[in-house]
Amino acid sequence: MGLAARLAAQLQPGMVIYLHGDLGAGKTCMVRGILNALGYSGRVKSPTYTLLETYHAAGLDLCHFDLYRLQDENEWESAGFRDEIDGQAVFLIEWPEKAQSFIPPADLLIELKILPQGRELVIKGKTTMGWACLEQL
Numbered sequence: 144m145g146l147a148a149r150l151a152a153q154l155q156p157g158m159v160i161y162l163h164g165d166l167g168a169g170k171t172c173m174v175r176g177i178l179n180a181l182g183y184s185g186r187v188k189s190p191t192y193t194l195l196e197t198y199h200a201a202g203l204d205l206c207h208f209d210l211y212r213l214q215d216e217n218e219w220e221s222a223g224f225r226d227e228i229d230g231q232a233v234f235l236i237e238w239p240e241k242a243q244s245f246i247p248p249a250d251l252l253i254e255l256k257i258l259p260q261g262r263e264l265v266i267k268g269k270t271t272m273g274w275a276c277l278e279q280l
Contacts, residue, residue: 146264146280147176153276154181154203157230159247161239164255166211169262170237173253174207177235181205189237194222197232204232210241219245251276 154177162170175187181200190196190209198205206227213219219242228234228247239246250273256263268274 147173148180149280150266150276151177151180151201153279154233155272155276156203156233158250158272158276159234160236160251160253161249162235162237162253162255163239165257168255168257169264170253170255171207171209173255174235174237178205195224195227206232206234208234208236208246210236210238213238213241216242216244218242249273 162173164170171187171189178187178198178200181203183198183200185198187198187207188196190207191211194209194212196207198207208224210219219225224242225245234247236246236249239249248269250268250270252265252267252269254265254267256265266277266280268277
């Protein structure tokens with residue numbers, strides 16, 4: 144996955160990336176591609192049931208959240224995820240709308256869509272860090 148590798152090369156501590164898309168659109172596949180590009184060789188699974196999987200690769204701490212199963216955004220607080228926000232880890236958040244009031248704002252938005260023939264991917268910068276990342280892609 145060329146785009147995931149190019150994106151991985153631009154990640155910086157504290158970066159927040161929202162991943163939007165229907166079930167099966169490729170959100171976790173994108174995270175897997177990023178981690179593999181960073182040299183992570185372990186298993187990368189969807190945190191659908193655990194809500195959070197953490198990784199360390201290429202000197203970066205990465206937190207992969209899948210908030211699909213949250214019934215109420217207050218569950219973010221109840222799970223203690225606020226403690227994960229340290230400004231150093233890279234956050235990759237699937238289904239961010241499920242805890243919008245509590246999660247950090249996005250530097251990048253990645254939107255994935257399943258089309259009749261293939262997929263569509265749109266990336267938008269939302270902050271100075273996000274725009275700088277996009278310029279390097």
